[in-house]
Amino acid sequence: MADETNRAAFVELQARMIETTGKIKQLQIQMRTKESEKKRAYLTLEELRQLPEDTNTYKTIGKKHFLFILEPRSLLANEQEQKLNDSETAISSMQTSKEYLEKQLGELENNIRELLQQDPVLARQILSI
DSSP states (O other), X not given: OHHHHXXXXXXXXXXXXXXXXXXXXXXHHHHHHHHHHHHHHHHHHHHHHHSOTTOOEEEEEOSSSOEEEEEOHHHHHHHHHHHHHHHHHHXXXXXXXXXXXXXXXXXXXXXXXXXXXXXXXXXXXXHHO
């Protein structure tokens, strides 16, 4: 009975560990995307700042068929600053979530280790699989 309980606990801990690892990987991908957006906004903003205030600037609209609309330089610069700030905030939030998930993952690993130390028969069965 205890053997079956330990086996069920191991399976449940293993499933949670796989789920947590997946969430961490997903967050890392999202963070890389946000870092890319942040860099693009920063570089665009730096280029806009070098232009005189009365320069005609154009904003792209759409993804496949590029349409351009005339916008004041200051408006485009403000948009890029907002994108930069939003990206930094999102990255910070994702980093906090990632650290929390990594802590959870460590706890799950410790729980699995303790379970296998308490039940050497289960440990041998898992190693033989």
